[in-house]
Amino acid sequence: MNDSAEPGLTARAEQTRSAIVEAALRLFRERGYDAATMRAIAGAAGVSTGNAYYYFSSKEDLIQEFYLRSHADHAAACRDLLDREDEFSARLRGTVRSLIDVLNPYHAFAAAFYKNAAEPTSPLSPFSKESSAAREASIALYREVMAGSSARIDRGLRAELPELLWLYSLGVVLFWVYDTSPDRVRTYRLIDATVPLVDRLISLARMPVLRGTVRELVALIHELRN
Amino acid sequence: MNDSAEPGLTARAEQTRSAIVEAALRLFRERGYDAATMRAIAGAAGVSTGNAYYYFSSKEDLIQEFYLRSHADHAAACRDLLDREDEFSARLRGTVRSLIDVLNPYHAFAAAFYKNAAEPTSPLSPFSKESSAAREASIALYREVMAGSSARIDRGLRAELPELLWLYSLGVVLFWVYDTSPDRVRTYRLIDATVPLVDRLISLARMPVLRGTVRELVALIHELRN
DNA sequence: GCCCAGACTTGAACGTGTTCAGGTTATGAG
DNA sequence: CTCATAACCTGAACACGTTCAAGTCTGGGC
Numbered sequence: 329m330n331d332s333a334e335p336g337l338t339a340r341a342e343q344t345r346s347a348i349v350e351a352a353l354r355l356f357r358e359r360g361y362d363a364a365t366m367r368a369i370a371g372a373a374g375v376s377t378g379n380a381y382y383y384f385s386s387k388e389d390l391i392q393e394f395y396l397r398s399h400a401d402h403a404a405a406c407r408d409l410l411d412r413e414d415e416f417s418a419r420l421r422g423t424v425r426s427l428i429d430v431l432n433p434y435h436a437f438a439a440a441f442y443k444n445a446a447e448p449t450s451p452l453s454p455f456s457k458e459s460s461a462a463r464e465a466s467i468a469l470y471r472e473v474m475a476g477s478s479a480r481i482d483r484g485l486r487a488e489l490p491e492l493l494w495l496y497s498l499g500v501v502l503f504w505v506y507d508t509s510p511d512r513v514r515t516y517r518l519i520d521a522t523v524p525l526v527d528r529l530i531s532l533a534r535m536p537v538l539r540g541t542v543r544e545l546v547a548l549i550h551e552l553r554n
Numbered sequence: 555m556n557d558s559a560e561p562g563l564t565a566r567a568e569q570t571r572s573a574i575v576e577a578a579l580r581l582f583r584e585r586g587y588d589a590a591t592m593r594a595i596a597g598a599a600g601v602s603t604g605n606a607y608y609y610f611s612s613k614e615d616l617i618q619e620f621y622l623r624s625h626a627d628h629a630a631a632c633r634d635l636l637d638r639e640d641e642f643s644a645r646l647r648g649t650v651r652s653l654i655d656v657l658n659p660y661h662a663f664a665a666a667f668y669k670n671a672a673e674p675t676s677p678l679s680p681f682s683k684e685s686s687a688a689r690e691a692s693i694a695l696y697r698e699v700m701a702g703s704s705a706r707i708d709r710g711l712r713a714e715l716p717e718l719l720w721l722y723s724l725g726v727v728l729f730w731v732y733d734t735s736p737d738r739v740r741t742y743r744l745i746d747a748t749v750p751l752v753d754r755l756i757s758l759a760r761m762p763v764l765r766g767t768v769r770e771l772v773a774l775i776h777e778l779r780n
Numbered sequence: 781g782c783c784c785a786g787a788c789t790t791g792a793a794c795g796t797g798t799t800c801a802g803g804t805t806a807t808g809a810g
Numbered sequence: 811c812t813c814a815t816a817a818c819c820t821g822a823a824c825a826c827g828t829t830c831a832a833g834t835c836t837g838g839g840c
Contacts, residue, residue: 338818541758604828
């Protein structure tokens, strides 16, 4: 049983679907998003153009597949660290660094499609309903980063921190998209420099000076979520 | 002397250019970005499709015009407040609220084009070279918000705060893009709730507990800017 | 007045993502 | 085995953004 199989598809259809995904991701990686035309993808998969639209309602839809695989790779890449390490900084740093490791081969491609992700009505937006499964999975990873650590965290903050850390990782990815340095070293430097800041802010959140502000921030998050 | 005139264009050509811009912004507002086709824009302006490309190298290029007008409108909308008020919170709150006021008629349209803005290689990106003039102008506005206020601000932070406030406004705009509440009331609520937090954080930045973190943050900004 | 260089304008044509009317194939009921 | 139904598949066609070879107009030098 192939657990990536979709319901309602015969074995042969599933094979066709996979061929299209493989062709798409390969061409995205090799040629970039724009140059990987639907005709080229369909051709490389050995099907007609129209048939690709039988399985994927749009070119953007193919990117959801990229999301899913990226997250799976990321979760796998973190596994060892999250099982072994218990210091918060090291857990967060390793998790975010491995996210960048996983995304790096797709840098040119990702730059092109993150523009679609910013469109709020697009199903590709990280905030959209269609992406909620992928988003929840990512947030769960940061919940594990927090929960498995020895750090003492403000009680009111605990419920919101995973989502805030996920937002932090989105910020890092945004920086990475714009990063033109060799091997994206500046992104890794950004991570190494900001993780201690995050760590310190979380510690400070328990102190009297900041506790009030943190409480307001949490209340704000609640209100805006409705 | 029309100060919006471009160099190297005859009066008649300038008139054609203006007609295209007017038609574009009107159709963007009335139909949205996608439905306002280049053929429709050119037709509404009374010129051929190809002629529109003589003045604007792409459809995205027409959006730069939107940027320019928006900023001019925003600066004008803030003028009174910035000349009158001297309390930091009120200045920041009023400035960001008036930004949303200015953008509101274009909400549906803006949602569609902000996706292009997120593409780092796109000239529309707020971080791109092509947008640097508009960006500098916006940052200058927040420099004025800071400089004209009576707030005491950490010496090391002063140089970076205008850019940080601009980033804050980008965050508000991002929220606004996703805001589906009637009249975007949630965006205004977000502003009213976050401005005091920003104000408090700026105050706290001068206190010993946070001063070190702020210094590191400023150093990080410097390093990442190169 | 004449003419030409260059500013301006045109519309057909290209390649793209996407659609669709219509074909082909597999499956299960009789 | 028959055949109807649904799943699967096709490629021509559509509208779009964009390009370009070819036209028209205009100002200024003679």
